[in-house]
Amino acid sequence: MKVVLFCGGLGTRIRDYAENIPKPMIPVGPQPIMWHVMQYYSRYGHRDFILCLGYKSNVIKDYFLKAKPSAYSDCVISDFGNKVELLGERPPDWRITMVDTGVWRNIGERLMAVKHHVENEEYFLANYSDGLTDAPLPEIVDRLKKSGKIACFVAVRPPFNFHLAEFDQQGAVHRIRSSQESEVWINGGYFVFNKRIFDFIRDGEELVLEPFNRLIAEGQLLAYRHDGFWRAMDTLQDRRILEDMVERGEMPWQVRSSGCDPS
Known part of the structure; x- marks a missing residue:
């Protein structure tokens, strides 16, 4: 199944770090966050990626054009670097289609710009x-197929706590409660x-x-509620949290597939 990755935005909420690189190339540990996202799909057998490029597209292109298998694997180097022998499991062989979809386009426009790359796919995946x-990707895909609906997104709880206030038109407060006690769910960016x-x-x-409101009107949109781990990198604080997790060796996003069928 092909995977469309939206990686062309400006990343304005984290511009202090991403001034010179696109947001998906900001590192989490030694690798960009986009690499971790691709590894997630790859472990489930989905290795055909379509990258919707835009802001600083050359940075992403250079990263993949210059990438070598030895950079991700244990290896033996001999003959003054002319001979490289990989040890253990080889890194996945990804097929990556890189399409410049423009700097100022939104997500819907970027998806339409790569429509011809997925036109022969009955189903495809997409990600911010x-x-x-x-999140258990095979279960999510299976649930959408069995439902007969057109689209599904992973719904998650906000990773931070805030206070929800309920009040009338005059401003009289009726209730204040933690967001963790509510039924607030947000779009997790996995489609x-x-x-x-x-x-x-x-x-x-x-x-x-x-588009999603049209799907809702026709009963064609499905949400998969995921109570497990999810974290977006929207701010420098988010990045620090993910970096701390890598340093502690706590990386729940490094899922282990169980021989699932990637079709």
């Missing part, structure tokens, strides 16, 4: 490229689509606004 999770999704997108529209 800036969040990590341990599964049937190819009919393109029938619901119009020129210039953002993916999760008008």
Whole structure:
């Protein structure tokens, strides 16, 4: 199954770090966060990626064009570096299609720009490229297929706590409670689509606004509620949290597949 990765935005909320590199290339540990996202899909057998490039697209292209298997594996180097022998498991052989979808396009426009790359796929996957999770991908895909609906996204609880206030039109507060005690769920940025999704997108529209509302009106949108690990890298604080997890060796997003069928 092909995986569309949206990696062309400006990353304005983390610009202090991402001024010179695109947001998906910000490192978490020794590798960019996008590499961790791709590893997640790869462990489930999905290794055909379509990258929707935009801001600083050359940085992403250079990263993959210059990447060598020896950079990710134990190896033996001889003949003054001319001979490299990989040890143990070889890194996955990814097929990566890189498409410049423009700097100022939104997610819906980027998806439409790569439509021809997935037109022969009954189902395909998509991702914002800036969040990590341990959500059970095969179960999510299977649930969408069995439902007969067109689209599914992973719904997660906000990773931070805030206070929800309920009040009337005059401002009189009726209730204050923690967000963790509520039924607040947000879009986690992990999607599964049937190819009919393109029938619901119009020129210039953002993916999760008008198109998703059309899907809702026809009962074609599914949410998969995931109570496990999820964290997006929207701010420098988010990055510090992910970096701390890597330093402690706590990386739940490094899922282990169980011989699942990637079709």
